Amino acid sequence: MNNTQYKAPASVEKAIELFSGAEIGGKLLAGGTDLLVQMHSDMIAPALLIDLKKIPQLRAIEKEADGYRIGAAVSGVELMNHTGFCTTWPGVMDGVKLIGSLQVKGRASVGGNICNASPAADSVPPMIAAGALATVVGPDGARIVPVEDIGVAPGRNSLQQGEIVVSFLLPNQLAGSGGAYQRFTPRTEMDIAVVGVAVNLTLDKAGICSHARVAVGAVAEKVLLVKQAGDALIGTRVQDDATDNLVTAVRAACRPIDDKRGTREFRVQVAGVLARRVVATALERAKGSGQNP
Amino acid sequence: MATGPSPWVTSFDYEEKDLKVIGKNPADRSDALEKVTGRARFAADYNLPGQLVGCVLRSPHAHARVLSIDTSAAESLPGVKAVVTRDDFPDLQSEVAAAGELMVNYRDVTRNIMAREKVFYDGHAVAAVAATDRRTAKQALKLIRVDYDVLPHVIDVVEAMQPDAPLLHENQFTAGITPKPDRPSNIATQMTSKLGDVVTGFKQADLVIEREFNTKPIHQGYIEPHACVANYTSGGGGSAEVWASTQGHFVFQAQIAKVLQMDISKVRVNPAELGGGFGGKNTVYLEPLAVLLSKKSGAPVKMKMDRNEVLRATGPTSGTNTKVKIGVTKDGKITAAQAELNYQSGAFPGSALALATMTVFTRYDLKNVLVVGHDVTCNRPKVAAYRAPGAPMIAFAVESVMDELAEGLGMDPIDLRLLNAASEGTKTHMGGTLDRIGYVETLEAAKAHEHLKTPLGPNQGRGIATGYWFTLGNETSGTLNISTDGTAAFIYGTVDVAGGSRTVFAQMIAEELGIALDKVRVIQSDTSSLGFNFTTAGSRGTAAGGTVAVKTCRDAIVRMCEIAARIWDVDVEQVSWKDGHAVPAGANVGEFEPLSVADLAKQASWYGGTIAGHAELNVAGGGPGFGAHLVDVEVDRETGAVKVLRYSIIQDAGKAVFPDYVKAQFHGGAVQGIGMALNEEYIYNDKGIMENAGFLDYRIPVASDVPFIDTTIVEVPSPNHPYGVRGIGEVPIIPPLAAISNAIYDAVGVRMRDHPMSPPKVLKALSGT
């Protein structure tokens, strides 16, 4: 490992100053569960580590008028301990809970999971399905970016020089909403998704689907928001035909590669299987959710 | 030198007696606290003042001629203290030596630790550097220029056997075929094992089933990567001290000496606490490099592999292709059994083929057997032993075919095995007959197991398979020192490969001497404190090591009886040993108070000196073990995922000295077998580069992948061990592949004959039905 400097700024401004400042190759450090592994395996050798965990904004979970706001460096365990967030966003929590082991979740953040830009990252599909919006701040000010636009390709995100994700807003949803995420891994845990599918949907009083978003992980260079799949459910009672159409749309959107983690054929097939299974769970949760705003 | 089994071996007859310590679970396991608190010292925990860090440059090609190596830039990098390449190692001629359950050839050992003419696999060492720190060493590796002439490569065993396959060794002509072939081949050896006449046998059969199976190579997956510290001293003609992660410090000592052309006695190897080996730590990789770097630099050198290096460059087991054909009468009696075994040996010849060939069908009583095997070189790391080397793959084939036969006959699979079970006196196809064994008892216990009575749900199925493995004996030595306070210290020369040796030796010593268990301390030897010990392999730790522990006690007891005789002023024949005391041998000897070990130890100084016991034995092997596994699985028909719901192991341990630990060995073996069955495999890309060299993608099971494993210990004592012990460590890895495959068939009606039975493969098989 290199002679790496470590800084832990207490404000976003200071972090941006350090991050965008000068010629030093800096890296942002949240939980470090991706970053430190990459450093140990000689993939990267940053000259400067900027720890984001001392910035209060990045550690807060807050209920705002528009929805829940979670700091980008909030750890998985912090989210798991937040009852309000867990009951409102069970689908997102499906993803968060799957990240590594309990020890890993004690550190791992949703922000890091998203910014690391792995197409197989587990919290990303449910965050996309939830319609989460990232607040990104950089030397030129702040901008709002939908989560689906952050990942670009394995290990590459769309953030500009000096930009930091500060928080995510998960917008309020109507009563009758529910979400779910499932992944397929050969092992029960400590594994990486071969395919992951998330859905978030809303049923109106008549039981008709008024809103649905579907995101699929590990089947392309980034996590995909599959609009056709969501559309297949909207206006239906989310029964056989609709879910068949959803499955077809999900499979059609997949463009995986054959690799050590799964064959193309297998991934496409299982993406459809999981889509059907997550919709069933989301539907159950939607029917059981009266308490949402 | 003579070959074959030596007639000069020692064993002690099993004696039935009341036991006080053996067979009970000690409350305090001597190694446990240190391990769970992180204080146990593994090889990488040893450090010497002023040590350098050694790193290895590894081949990025699967097969290439090494045209030149330029180390000048690396050598001039500040902080670099030594660089070694092939030029620093003497070439060695073909010479075969034992190194655990597999044999090694020194011609190849030296080429495996440091490539000479060619690199034979991705990860093959081509140079090593010692520098003041790891970063400098790594930087130096990047400055070494190696000129390669990349050659076509071959990984798969069947492809490697083809006449037009890329050839690894230009001078390799298949041994075991007469006349000698006129063209070189990747088939290093052809082997045959024969009993009776299969042609006649198959004619008597009413049902014959023949199937082909393929398994991928798999790694031992020990948690502790290879590591060592070496210090070379030039005084006195040159000597070296090494701390290593090894299953056989004496064998490492001999290998280091041979490869570096040193005197064996000038090399001292200290085995560290072992973080798993399973056969993969029977041969040297880093150690000679570290010694040589230390010699060149004049400083101690520490080396350790990372997981990537472990997976790319150290011994996995063979990938295999096997064909098994078995014929039965309509009553279920096997009339003939035949097998063809094709085993990858990796870069150099010498897979577990010989063991597999000899033991394919050994649990059955057969009249007609023919086994033909091939040991095949290919562009992968040279295979190493892995827990019952070669056996799980062949049991996969045999036990799957047995399952099909049972189905074809409409017979219970356990009954079919019982009908054909080997027992005392059964002639085996490896030659010789079996002693008292417990296969029938094991099968009967399986048949009576409650597991078989639980109902199964939809997509659930049950499988059974059995396995057999022998127990090695070999050179084993130990010393028992009785201190003046009557406590005992036993120095052993095997390696405590699974953590239980120290406790079981203490149990046997406490039992023999009649002293309390906590008055015995058991200490690992280095190579200077005892005579040569063979590698701890072939399930021999408790069996052979225990035989030596017992012999040292009996030796010390002779000495103690001598002391008692002097104290009492009687003839030594008039003293006998009973319940931990010297006692008068009969009423006519006189009235003497029994003397305890402590009493005798206290007076030893005057009456003849220190009490100790020694043993340097060539222990007899034997004591084979048999196991039966029952497994329930559930198959997800939509994803091909196989979930292990329930697992039961029934195995003959001969005598379980430390029952909880025997169970732990059953568990460990089965879990490795489950991992092998479901997800473990080496994945190579089209350039022959390993793609999954890490535990994220080389998928050994995690705790939640396996259910609680039920164990039944059967005890049919081995006749040639003083306490009836049989080797138990290897048998439990043998049946899982077949048991799981049979269970999958029972659940969803597809026969998996290609390993691993991973979700994509199972799903594909399901979509074909």
Ligand SMILES: Cc1cc2nc3c(=O)[nH]c(=O)nc-3n(C[C@H](O)[C@H](O)[C@H](O)COP(=O)(O)OP(=O)(O)OC[C@H]3O[C@@H](n4cnc5c(N)ncnc54)[C@H](O)[C@@H]3O)c2cc1C
């Ligand atoms: C044993 C183990 C198991 C794992 N299992 C899983 C799993 O099952 N599923 C899964 O999805 N992942 C898994 N991971 C990966 C990892 O834990 C997750 O991706 C985690 O969410 C990363 O979060 P972090 O806070 O640790 O990120 P870090 O490692 O701190 O950062 C990751 C990347 O994001 C950048 N970054 C972090 N925060 C910001 C920010 N606010 N703004 C801009 N860039 C930022 C960093 O610079 C870095 O490049 C596992 C990791 C380990 C070690």
